[in-house]
Amino acid sequence: MTRESAGSDQPWTSFSFGPSFPLTRPGAETHYTGHFMTEPLEDIKGVLLDLDGTIFVGDRLIPGAADAVDALRRGGLPLRFGTNITRMSRLALVNRLSEMGLEVEPAEVFTAPLAAAAWLEKKGLWNLSLCVPEATHADFGHFKINETSPQAVVVGDLGEAWDFARLNGAFRHIMEGAEFVALQRNRYWDTGDGPALDAGAFVTALEYATGREAMLAGKPSAMFFQAAAESMGVDPFNLAVVGDDPGTDVAGAHACDAAAILVRTGRFSEGDLTSNIPQPDLILDSVATLPSALGVGF
Numbered sequence: 001m002t003r004e005s006a007g008s009d010q011p012w013t014s015f016s017f018g019p020s021f022p023l024t025r026p027g028a029e030t031h032y033t034g035h036f037m038t039e040p041l042e043d044i045k046g047v048l049l050d051l052d053g054t055i056f057v058g059d060r061l062i063p064g065a066a067d068a069v070d071a072l073r074r075g076g077l078p079l080r081f082g083t084n085i086t087r088m089s090r091l092a093l094v095n096r097l098s099e100m101g102l103e104v105e106p107a108e109v110f111t112a113p114l115a116a117a118a119w120l121e122k123k124g125l126w127n128l129s130l131c132v133p134e135a136t137h138a139d140f141g142h143f144k145i146n147e148t149s150p151q152a153v154v155v156g157d158l159g160e161a162w163d164f165a166r167l168n169g170a171f172r173h174i175m176e177g178a179e180f181v182a183l184q185r186n187r188y189w190d191t192g193d194g195p196a197l198d199a200g201a202f203v204t205a206l207e208y209a210t211g212r213e214a215m216l217a218g219k220p221s222a223m224f225f226q227a228a229a230e231s232m233g234v235d236p237f238n239l240a241v242v243g244d245d246p247g248t249d250v251a252g253a254h255a256c257d258a259a260a261i262l263v264r265t266g267r268f269s270e271g272d273l274t275s276n277i278p279q280p281d282l283i284l285d286s287v288a289t290l291p292s293a294l295g296v297g298f
C-alpha cells in the first residue's frame with residue numbers, strides 16, 4: 001500500500017497512529033502534529049537531507065548535525081544532501097561543508113541539475129540547449145550541446161550571461177517544440193550588494209512568451225525527490241525527506257510519497273504548523289535528533 005492509497009485525498013493526512021509507533025521512543029523528541037503514518041519509520045531505507053537551514057545556517061553547522069550524519073552512516077542508511085542551490089558546483093558545496101566540519105562525498109550531494117539530467121536521460125533527450133552557469137555544465141557532460149535544434153532547453157541561473165540572443169534562442173527552441181526544463185524558479189537572490197534577478201524571472205518570461213509551462217527540476221518538484229531516491233537505489237516510499245521548509249521539503253516529499261520530517265531550525269516558524277500548507281509526518285527540534293527518530297545511533 002502506498003501512503004496515498006491510505007484513504008484520503010490529502011496524502012499527508014491519511015495516516016493513523018499506533019501506540020507502539022517507534023517515533024515516540026525516548027529521546028526522539030517528536031511532536032504530535034495530527035498527521036501520522038501507519039508505516040513505521042523503520043521502513044526508511046534512505047534519507048534525503050536539506051542543506052540550508054537543516055544542516056547549516058549561514059556558515060555554521062546546526063549543533064549536532066555532524067554527529068547525526070555520522071550516526072545515520074553507522075546505521076547503514078544511504079544519504080543524499082539535496083539542495084536547490086545552483087550557483088555552486090557539487091564540489092564547491094562539498095568543500096564548503098568540509099570547512100564547516102562535515103565531510104560529505106560529492107556523490108552524496110544531490111542538486112536540481114542532477115535531477116534534470118536524470119529526467120532527460122530517462123526520456124532519451126540527449127540534445128540540449130543549456131542556459132545554465134558554467135559551473136553547472138559538468139552535470140550535463142554526457143549530453144550533446146545543440147544550439148540549432150535541441151530536444152530540450154534547460155534554464156538555470158545564467159546571471160549576467162543572459163542577453164537578448166540567449167533568451168530569444170531559448171524562446172524559439174521552446175516554440176519549435178523542445179522540452180522546457182527549469183532548474184529552479186526563484187524570483188531573486190541577495191548578492192550582498194542588493195537583490196539580483198534569479199532564474200525564475202527568465203523562466204517566467206519564457207513561459208509568458210511561449211505559453212508553455214516549464215518542468216521544474218528543483219524542489220518541490222517530484223522529479224527532484226524521485227531522482228534522489230533512485231540515485232540511492234531506494235523506493236521513494238522508503239525515503240525520509242528532512243528539511244526546514246514546508247513549501248519545498250514537505251511538499252516535495254508528499255509529491256513522491258516519501259515521509260516528510262520537518263526540523264525546527266532554519267526558516268521554520270511555528271506558524272507553519274497552523275497554516276494551510278503541507279504538514280509533515282513528523283517534527284523534530286533539529287537534525288540532531290534524527291538518528292533516534294529513525295531508530296539508529298543508540
Ligand SMILES: [Mg+2]
Pocket residue numbers: 050051052053054243244245266
Ligand atoms: Mg532549507
